[in-house]
Amino acid sequence: MKKYCLALFLAALCVFLSACGNPDAAANHGEEKKMIVVGFSQVGAESDWRKANTLSMQAAFSPENGYRLILDDAQQKQERQITAIRNFINQGVDYIVLAPTTERGWDTVLLEARAAGIPVIIVDRMIEIADTNLFTCWIGSDFRKEGDEAVRWMERQFEKAPLRIVHLQGNIGSSAQIGRTEGLDAGLAVHPEWQLVFRASGDFTQAKGQELVEAVLNEGMAFDLIYSENDNMAYGAIDALKKAGLQPGGDMKIVSFDASSTALHMILSGEISYDVECNPLHGPRVRAIIEQLERGETPPKFTYVEETAFDREKLTEALINSRGY
Numbered sequence: 001m002k003k004y005c006l007a008l009f010l011a012a013l014c015v016f017l018s019a020c021g022n023p024d025a026a027a028n029h030g031e032e033k034k035m036i037v038v039g040f041s042q043v044g045a046e047s048d049w050r051k052a053n054t055l056s057m058q059a060a061f062s063p064e065n066g067y068r069l070i071l072d073d074a075q076q077k078q079e080r081q082i083t084a085i086r087n088f089i090n091q092g093v094d095y096i097v098l099a100p101t102t103e104r105g106w107d108t109v110l111l112e113a114r115a116a117g118i119p120v121i122i123v124d125r126m127i128e129i130a131d132t133n134l135f136t137c138w139i140g141s142d143f144r145k146e147g148d149e150a151v152r153w154m155e156r157q158f159e160k161a162p163l164r165i166v167h168l169q170g171n172i173g174s175s176a177q178i179g180r181t182e183g184l185d186a187g188l189a190v191h192p193e194w195q196l197v198f199r200a201s202g203d204f205t206q207a208k209g210q211e212l213v214e215a216v217l218n219e220g221m222a223f224d225l226i227y228s229e230n231d232n233m234a235y236g237a238i239d240a241l242k243k244a245g246l247q248p249g250g251d252m253k254i255v256s257f258d259a260s261s262t263a264l265h266m267i268l269s270g271e272i273s274y275d276v277e278c279n280p281l282h283g284p285r286v287r288a289i290i291e292q293l294e295r296g297e298t299p300p301k302f303t304y305v306e307e308t309a310f311d312r313e314k315l316t317e318a319l320i321n322s323r324g325y
């Protein structure tokens with residue numbers, strides 16, 4: 001009997017010691033640090049910017065960093081985002097991160113998240129909501145400032161010369177569209193020599209950007225500048241111009257937003273004239289917010305990220321390669 005007890009004791013000791021030295025074994029014995037579960041409702045995959053943003057979130061919320069990320073791609077549809085948030089609530093995630101398609105229409109579902117006690121962090125675009133306590137905090141871009149920055153370049157570039165503008169808008173109702181359109185409208189209001197010859201939404205996609213500029217060219221409209229509310233629509237516009245035998249950057253200038261690496265190369269080649277940065281690398285920023293919340297701290301309610309703008313003078317290949325997107 002004594003021998004049997006000793007054998008049992010030694011066996012138990014072995015299991016204990018191996019669990020101490022081996023995290024997997026520790027996990028099996030319920031000693032692993034609990035993973036933080038984050039449900040991320042992403043707008044879609046409509047642009048290079050969006051893809052860089054998704055990669056940034058996936059890298060920040062990796063298992064190695066102690067997170068389980070549940071990513072939902074809403075294909076630019078708000079209804080899908082609302083369904084995704086409800087699913088996150090049912091799954092009992094620890095945090096919900098929302099990159100909203102449009103600004104309005106979030107009250108009900110965010111009330112449901114609050115009732116479930118799940119903090120909601122809004123990223124990239126803003127939401128318009130009666131009770132701002134329904135989300136914990138927001139981090140993203142100042143889209144109106146971006147629009148103003150583009151207009152300042154147009155003022156410097158064209159001074160008082162007449163300017164016929166084709167305006168490609170992003171998806172209507174998103175902060176990125178609202179702010180960048182407001183910036184242009186403010187410019188149009190103080191420049192009677194500027195003329196808006198065409199305006200329509202290309203939903204931030206390359207295919208629609210191309211479609212719209214092809215339609216403008218087929219209608220025989222004359223213009224001097226394309227104000228494209230993101231890079232992918234600018235790529236589509238460039239394809240349309242080239243197909244028509246025109247040289248982008250020659251008589252027809254292109255101003256764009258995002259400053260993705262492909263677009264910055266197009267500045268070097270002269271096809272895009274000016275690009276206002278919209279920074280997609282929000283993963284580490286959102287993770288820092290969650291870490292603050294985990295420590296019981298209160299992160300700032302609103303944080304605007306620093307952004308810049310590029311023309312040919314400011315750019316080098318080395319600078320493009322040093323950026324993360």
Ligand code: AHR
Pocket residue numbers: 046047048049050124125176204229230231232257258278
């Ligand atoms: O909200 C950011 C905008 O959304 C980017 O400018 C655009 O490319 C993206 O789809």
